[in-house]
C-alpha cells in the first residue's frame with residue numbers, strides 16, 4: 001500500500017481520537033490530543049499517515065535535546081501489516097534527526113506482541129524494565145535505538 005505521512009492538523013483530531021480509543025487500553029483524553037495536534041505542546045509533533053482511502057494511522061514524538069521519545073504510534077486495524085507504522089516511524093526518525101536527537105526511546109507493554117515485533121524489526125533494543133508500570137500491573141519495557149542507523 002502506498003502511504004504518505006504529513007503533520008497532523010485540527011481536521012485530524014476526530015480520526016486520531018477514534019483510533020486512540022481503539023488501539024490503546026489507556027487512551028489519552030480528547031483534550032490532550034486536541035492540544036497536541038493544535039501545536040500547544042512545543043516539543044511534541046503529531047504525524048498522520050494516509051493511503052488512497054484516507055487516514056490510516058498516527059504517531060506522536062517529542063524531542064528534547066539529544067533524546068526523542070516516541071509517545072504513540074498506531075495503525076488503523078484494517079491497514080495493519082501494510083507498512084503504515086514503518087512509514088510513520090521513518091517520518092518520526094527524520095523529524096528527530098532534523099532537531100538533532102541522537103537516541104529514540106519508547107515504553108511498551110510487555111504483553112504487546114505486535115508492537116514488540118514491530119520495534120524489534122526496526123532496530124530497537126531493550127534498555128530497561130519498569131515493573132508494574134501500567135495501571136493493570138503490566139510491566140513496561142523501555143526500548144531504544146539510535147536515530148541514525150547504518151543502512
Ligand SMILES: CC(C)(COP(=O)(O)OP(=O)(O)OC[C@H]1O[C@@H](n2cnc3c(N)ncnc32)[C@H](O)[C@@H]1OP(=O)(O)O)[C@@H](O)C(=O)NCCC(=O)NCCS
Pocket residue numbers: 023024072073074075076079080081082083084085086087106107108109112113114115117118119121
Ligand atoms: C504495532 C503497530 C503500530 C504496527 O503497525 P503496522 O502498520 O501493522 O506495522 P507495519 O505494517 O509497518 O509492520 C512492519 C513490520 O513490523 C512487524 N510487525 C508488525 N505487526 C506485527 C505483529 N502483529 N506481530 C509480529 N510482528 C509484527 C513485522 O516484521 C512487519 O513486517 P511484515 O508485515 O512484512 O512481516 C500496530 O499493530 C498497532 O497499531 N497496534 C496498536 C497500537 C500499539 O500497540 N502501538 C504501539 C504502542 S508502544
